[in-house]
Amino acid sequence: MNTSDNSQAMAPRTEDSLSDKTVSLKPSGIRKFFDIVSEMKDAISLGVGEPDFETPWHIRDEGIFSLEKGRTFYTSNSGLKELRVAIADYMKRSQGVDYDPIHEILITVGGSEAIDLMFRAMINAGDEVLIPQPSYVSYEPCAILADAKPVIINLKAENKFRLTPEELESACTEKSKILVLPFPNNPTGSIMTKEDLEALVPIIIKHNLYVLSDEIYGELTYTGKHVSIASLPGMRERTILVNGFSKAYAMTGWRLGYACGPAAIVRQMTKIHQYAIMCAPTTSQYAAVEALNNGDADVEMMRESYNERRRFVLNMLKEMGLPCFEPEGAFYVFPCIAEFGMSAEDFATKLLKEKKVAIVPGTAFGDCGEGYLRISYAYSIDNLRKALERLKDFVEELRKNK
Amino acid sequence: MDATDERILSVIEKNSRINTKELAVMLGTEEIDVLNKLQRMEDDGVICGYHTMIDWDKTGVDKGTALIEVHVTPQRGQGFDKIAERIYKYPEVESVYLISGGCDLLVTLAGRTFKEVATFVTSKLSTLDTVTGTQTSYVLKKYKDHGTILEKPEEDKREMITP
Numbered sequence: 001m002n003t004s005d006n007s008q009a010m011a012p013r014t015e016d017s018l019s020d021k022t023v024s025l026k027p028s029g030i031r032k033f034f035d036i037v038s039e040m041k042d043a044i045s046l047g048v049g050e051p052d053f054e055t056p057w058h059i060r061d062e063g064i065f066s067l068e069k070g071r072t073f074y075t076s077n078s079g080l081k082e083l084r085v086a087i088a089d090y091m092k093r094s095q096g097v098d099y100d101p102i103h104e105i106l107i108t109v110g111g112s113e114a115i116d117l118m119f120r121a122m123i124n125a126g127d128e129v130l131i132p133q134p135s136y137v138s139y140e141p142c143a144i145l146a147d148a149k150p151v152i153i154n155l156k157a158e159n160k161f162r163l164t165p166e167e168l169e170s171a172c173t174e175k176s177k178i179l180v181l182p183f184p185n186n187p188t189g190s191i192m193t194k195e196d197l198e199a200l201v202p203i204i205i206k207h208n209l210y211v212l213s214d215e216i217y218g219e220l221t222y223t224g225k226h227v228s229i230a231s232l233p234g235m236r237e238r239t240i241l242v243n244g245f246s247k248a249y250a251m252t253g254w255r256l257g258y259a260c261g262p263a264a265i266v267r268q269m270t271k272i273h274q275y276a277i278m279c280a281p282t283t284s285q286y287a288a289v290e291a292l293n294n295g296d297a298d299v300e301m302m303r304e305s306y307n308e309r310r311r312f313v314l315n316m317l318k319e320m321g322l323p324c325f326e327p328e329g330a331f332y333v334f335p336c337i338a339e340f341g342m343s344a345e346d347f348a349t350k351l352l353k354e355k356k357v358a359i360v361p362g363t364a365f366g367d368c369g370e371g372y373l374r375i376s377y378a379y380s381i382d383n384l385r386k387a388l389e390r391l392k393d394f395v396e397e398l399r400k401n402k
Numbered sequence: 403m404d405a406t407d408e409r410i411l412s413v414i415e416k417n418s419r420i421n422t423k424e425l426a427v428m429l430g431t432e433e434i435d436v437l438n439k440l441q442r443m444e445d446d447g448v449i450c451g452y453h454t455m456i457d458w459d460k461t462g463v464d465k466g467t468a469l470i471e472v473h474v475t476p477q478r479g480q481g482f483d484k485i486a487e488r489i490y491k492y493p494e495v496e497s498v499y500l501i502s503g504g505c506d507l508l509v510t511l512a513g514r515t516f517k518e519v520a521t522f523v524t525s526k527l528s529t530l531d532t533v534t535g536t537q538t539s540y541v542l543k544k545y546k547d548h549g550t551i552l553e554k555p556e557e558d559k560r561e562m563i564t565p
Binding site for chain 2: 030
C-alpha cells in the first residue's frame with residue numbers, strides 16, 4: 001500500500017515537463033477540421049493534399065527488386081550516390097543548373113525534412129524568416145523551432161497570390177535572413193513566372209537574403225514550364241532548392257525528398273540530418289532512381305490528367321458563380337466565398353454538416369486565407385462532380401436565404 | 403490525328419459513355435469540336451464501335467473464353483489472309499490475330515461453353531484444309547481485360563494527415 005501511495009506522490013506532472021516553445025506552437029488548422037471529417041463516414045472529401053494515383057508500377061517494382069536483392073542497409077548519410085547523380089542530371093536538364101552530386105545535394109525524408117534542416121542550419125536566434133501566406137503550414141512552426149522570428153507576408157488575390165517586389169521590400173528589415181518561396185503554391189495553385197522571379201532578385205540581393213525555394217509541385221504546372229529561382233543569375237549561391245518525389249511521381253508514402261544548394265549550407269544540413277535521421281529510407285532511394293531515369297512519361301500522364309480536372313473544376317465553379325482566379329500549378333483551386341458573409345471555417349463546417357462535403361477553409365494556410373476555400377482536385381472526375389454538385393446546391397441555398 | 407484526337411481516343415477507350423460537354427471542358431475545347439472529331443474518326447474507321455465490358459462470371463450465365471493457337475500452311479499469293487478470313491467469318495470467333503512465335507494465328511472464342519468450344523475446334527477449325535494443328539486453352543478466370551482490372555475497385559486509401 002505504501003509503495004503505491006509513494007508512487008502517487010512521486011508521479012510527475014507531465015504537462016509541466018514540456019518545452020514552452022513546442023507547447024506554444026499552434027496546432028494545425030486542418031487537424032481540427034479533419035477530426036470532424038473522420039467521424040463522418042459518408043462525407044465526400046476534396047480535402048486531401050496528395051496525389052490519388054498510385055506510384056507507377058515500374059517504380060514500385062524497382063523498390064521491390066532492391067529488397068529482393070537484399071538492399072536493406074543504410075545508405076550513406078547524404079543518400080545513394082546514384083540517386084544524387086540522377087538528381088544532378090534532372091536539375092541540369094529541367095532548370096539548367098549545375099549541382100555537384102557529392103557536396104551540393106542531400107537526400108532527405110520528404111521535402112519537409114529539408115525545410116526543417118535549412119532553417120536549423122542557417123538561423124541564429126532572432127533572425128527573421130519571410131513567409132508568404134497562404135502557404136503550406138510547416139514553414140512557420142519550423143522557423144519558430146529554429147528560434148527564428150517568422151514574418152508573414154500576406155499575398156493578395158488581385159496579384160493572383162504571387163509575391164510582388166513591393167510586398168517583399170516592405171517586409172525586409174536588417175534582421176531578414178531567409179525568404180521562403182512556396183511556388184507552385186499549396187493552397188492557392190499560384191505560380192511565379194520567370195519575370196515575376198526576376199523582379200524579386202534585386203531586393204533579395206540588396207538585403208542579402210537566402211531563399212528556401214520549395215518546388216515540390218514544380219512538375220505540376222499547366223501553362224508553361226516551372227522556372228526555379230536558382231536558375232537566375234546570382235541566385236544559385238543564395239538558394240536552397242527543395243524538391244521531392246511525392247507529388248511528381250505520386251510517391252508520398254515513400255517519404256523521399258532532397259535539397260540542392262551551396263556546399264557550405266548543405267554540409268551543415270547534412271550534419272543535422274546524420275544525427276537526427278542517419279539517412280533516408282534505402283528502398284525509397286532505389287525506387288527514386290528509377291523514377292528519375294524512366295518516369296518522365298508517368299509525370300506527363302499525371303500532369304495531363306490533373307490539367308483536365310483543373311479545367312473541369314474551374315468550369316463548375318464558374319457555373320455556380322464562385323469567383324476564382326485561374327490556378328496554374330499544383331492541384332488546388334482557391335475560390336472566394338466572401339459574398340456569404342461568414343468565415344471560411346464556418347462555411348466549411350456548415351458545408352460539411354449539411355452537404356457532407358469536406359473542403360479545407362483557406363484560413364488553415366494563414367490568416368489571409370480568410371474568405372477562401374482550398375479545393376484539391378487530386379480526385380476522380382466522378383468524385384469531383386459529385387462533391388461540386390453538392391457545393392453548388394449549398395451555395396444556391398445560401399443565396400436564396402440571404 | 404492531333405494531340406486532342408489522341409487524348410479523346412484514350413479517354414473514350416476507357417469510358418465511351420463520357421459526357422461530350424464535360425470531355426470538351428476537360429480538354430479545354432468546345433463541345434462541337436469534340437463531336438466533330440468523334441464523327442470524323444467514326445467515318446474514318448478509327449473508332450470501330452462502342453462496346454460494353456461485361457464480367458459474365460458475375461452473372462451466372464455460362465459464357466467462357468477460349469484461346470486457340472492455330473498452325474496453318476500459308477497459301478501461295480494469299481499468305482495468311484485467306485485462311486484468317488475463313489476463320490474470322492464464324493460468328494463465334496471473337497478475334498483473330500496473326501502472331502509471331504510458336505504458332506501462326508491466335509483465335510479467341512468468346513461467350514461459349516466448354517462443349518461448344520470443343521465442337522468448334524474439332525468439327526470446324528481442325529477440318530479446314532490449311533490448318534495443320536491447334537492447341538486450345540480455356541480461360542479459367544479473367545483478372546484483367548481491355549486494360550481494366552475486373553475485381554471491385556479499391557476505395558480511396560488515403561488517410562487524413564496534417565499538415
